[in-house]
Each structure stands twice: as C-alpha cells, then as structure tokens.
Amino acid sequence: MxxxxxxxxxxxxxxxxxxxxxxxxxxxxxxxxxxxxxxxxxxxxxxxxxxxxxxxxxxxxxxxxxxxxxxxxxxxxxxxxxxxxxxxxxxxxxxxxxxxxxxxxxxxxxxQLNCDFTYRELINDDSIEDKEQILKEFTRFIYHMHEAGVYFLDNSPGNTLITKVDDHYEFALVDLNRMKFYNIPWDDRLKNFERLSPHKWMYEVMGLEYATLSRKRPEDTISQMWNYTQNFQDAFHRKKRLKKKLKSLINGKN
Missing domain, CATH: 3.30.200 (Phosphorylase Kinase; domain 1)
Incomplete structure (x- = not known):
C-alpha cells in the first residue's frame, strides 16, 4: 500500500x-x-x-x-x-x-475536528442564534478563499464545519477532493454560492456582505446569487423527479 x-x-x-x-x-x-x-x-x-x-x-x-x-x-x-x-x-x-x-x-x-454545527444545521435548526452574524462571517471566509484563488466545487451545506470561538465563528471545509485553483472571475464567485441554501433571506445577507467586500452593487450581487441558486434548485429537483420516475418504471416492469 x-x-x-x-x-x-x-x-x-x-x-x-x-x-x-x-x-x-x-x-x-x-x-x-x-x-x-x-x-x-x-x-x-x-x-x-x-x-x-x-x-x-x-x-x-x-x-x-x-x-x-x-x-x-x-x-x-x-x-x-x-x-x-x-x-x-x-x-x-x-x-x-x-x-x-x-x-x-x-x-x-x-x-478530527469537533465543531458546534454545520452549515446544513444553520439552515434547518431554528434554535441556532446569531444566524445573520454567522452568515456575514461565513461570507468573509468564502471571500478570502476566492481572493486566494481557491474554488471549492463541493461548496454545499454539509461540507462547512462551524465552531464558535469567543465572540466570533470559525469555519473549516471538508470533503475536499474537488477544487480548482485560478484567478476566479466575478460570475464564478457568485455561482459558488448556488448550493448553499433554498432560502432567499440568507442570500440577501451573504450577497450584501460579499458586495460590500468586493465594492459591487448589493442589489445586483444578491439578484445574481439568487438566480444561480434558483437555476441550481430547478435542475436538482428535475433530476430528482426523473430518477423517481425511472425507478417507478423499472419497479413496474419487475
């Protein structure tokens, strides 16, 4: 071996x-x-x-x-x-x-890194406090990653670990085998958020923070982020429906 x-x-x-x-x-x-x-x-x-x-x-x-x-x-x-x-x-x-x-x-x-919760729990667990602060700090984390030329292809809810340290939050990426390293253009940066949440309010927080860091127009940034997310969600659910239909057809023949 x-x-x-x-x-x-x-x-x-x-x-x-x-x-x-x-x-x-x-x-x-x-x-x-x-x-x-x-x-x-x-x-x-x-x-x-x-x-x-x-x-x-x-x-x-x-x-x-x-x-x-x-x-x-x-x-x-x-x-x-x-x-x-x-x-x-x-x-x-x-x-x-x-x-x-x-x-x-x-x-x-x-x-082994023992975190307080993942981004997925941030979406689904209403008991988590400071959600807006966490989203802002997470957006700064992603901005730093993009500035460093790192594009995380599996930037999805289960792949970010979140830990509270004193009065702020720290983030760690896992499931790392799909990444690219290049000078990331604006459209790719915003597309990198598309898998993170089905909730628009979260993109309003992240989009505003990313626009502020990038000195871009917040309304345009939020709109573009959300459009990418909607397209991703539509494609995801279409694929899910197709798989369900094919499974039903296969089971019907057996």
Missing amino acids: KSVYRDSYQYLRPSIEDAITRFNQIGKSLHDGRNVVKVIDVEGESLNFKRFKKPNTINKIVYKFFRKSKAQRSFEYATVLKEKGIGTPDPVAYLEEESLFNFGTSFYISK
Missing part, C-alpha cells in the same frame, strides 16, 4: 497502518455509505479516516495511470488550504492500495 504522510505525523505511521488493517472492527462510525468515515484514536490522537469506495473497472485504470486519487487530492488540497490560511482539519496522510496495473481502496486521514 502506497502511503504519504505529513512530516509532523510520520511518528504515527505504524499505528495508522495497523488501524487500516483493522478498519472494519474499530473506531466510531460517522458515515457509512458510498464512502465510509470513522473517528479512530491513534496514540492519543483523534483521527478522521475516510475510506473511499473502490472505483469501478474504468476508474481503477484512470486512477492508476492518469489521475490522482480522491484520497491524494484531498490530502494535497488540504495542504494548500492550510498554507493559504483557509480553515480545514489538519491533513495527516493518504494511503492507496494498488498493484502493478490496478487501483483499489484509498484512505484520507486528517485530524
């Missing part, structure tokens, strides 16, 4: 690789779906292990010869984020199971 560690975590290598061999039997499960996420204590360190689903036949060849694995990209992108001062759990290592002509399971390991 190929393994790459950050220098500061090299001392954990034997214990991490032992944990990998016992992955199915140990740790606390956080998510068990296409990918599996667990928290495992390793030599007093609470680590987050993400095991990516074994790729299909074509992707086994793609990841072996032509493209970096999701685990490697997650590790490298997290390292870039840390260098740019953008919040994310500390990257520890990535490991890849491979043979001469094939690619198998891969793992991305980071420090």
Whole structure:
C-alpha cells in the first residue's frame, strides 16, 4: 500500500497502518455509505479516516495511470488550504492500495475536528442564534478563499464545519477532493454560492456582505446569487423527479 504522510505525523505511521488493517472492527462510525468515515484514536490522537469506495473497472485504470486519487487530492488540497490560511482539519496522510496495473481502496486521514454545527444545521435548526452574524462571517471566509484563488466545487451545506470561538465563528471545509485553483472571475464567485441554501433571506445577507467586500452593487450581487441558486434548485429537483420516475418504471416492469 502506497502511503504519504505529513512530516509532523510520520511518528504515527505504524499505528495508522495497523488501524487500516483493522478498519472494519474499530473506531466510531460517522458515515457509512458510498464512502465510509470513522473517528479512530491513534496514540492519543483523534483521527478522521475516510475510506473511499473502490472505483469501478474504468476508474481503477484512470486512477492508476492518469489521475490522482480522491484520497491524494484531498490530502494535497488540504495542504494548500492550510498554507493559504483557509480553515480545514489538519491533513495527516493518504494511503492507496494498488498493484502493478490496478487501483483499489484509498484512505484520507486528517485530524478530527469537533465543531458546534454545520452549515446544513444553520439552515434547518431554528434554535441556532446569531444566524445573520454567522452568515456575514461565513461570507468573509468564502471571500478570502476566492481572493486566494481557491474554488471549492463541493461548496454545499454539509461540507462547512462551524465552531464558535469567543465572540466570533470559525469555519473549516471538508470533503475536499474537488477544487480548482485560478484567478476566479466575478460570475464564478457568485455561482459558488448556488448550493448553499433554498432560502432567499440568507442570500440577501451573504450577497450584501460579499458586495460590500468586493465594492459591487448589493442589489445586483444578491439578484445574481439568487438566480444561480434558483437555476441550481430547478435542475436538482428535475433530476430528482426523473430518477423517481425511472425507478417507478423499472419497479413496474419487475
């Protein structure tokens, strides 16, 4: 198994690789779906292990010869984020199971970050206070990320962890394997908000803050953000309806 560690975590290598061999039997499960996420204590360190689903036949060849694995990209992108001062759990290592002509399971390991809530809870949980303040501070976080030339393709509600520290909030990105790094134009910046919420009032807060930071017209910024969001929501629900219809047709034939 190929393994790459950050220098500061090299001392954990034997214990991490032992944990990998016992992955199915140990740790606390956080998510068990296409990918599996667990928290495992390793030599007093609470680590987050993400095991990516074994790729299909074509992707086994793609990841072996032509493209970096999701685990490697997650590790490298997290390292870039840390260098740019953008919040994310500390990257520890990535490991890849491979043979001469094939690619198998891969793992991305980071420090476990225990947050107060995620952006998804910010949308749905009415008990959370300071929502407007949180949205303003989150918008500054995204603005800083854009200014640093980082475009987070999976900028969705479950992928931002939020923690209150004294009288302000800190943000950390997870699920990092899809990112781009470039000088981000205005339209792309606003489109990057499209998956975050179905509620217009949240875009009114974020759009005003982003416009202020960018010295742009607030009403135009809010309108453009909301248009991107509506288009995304329409496409999402169309796709959902189509899947439901196809499933119904398939079940009807069986």
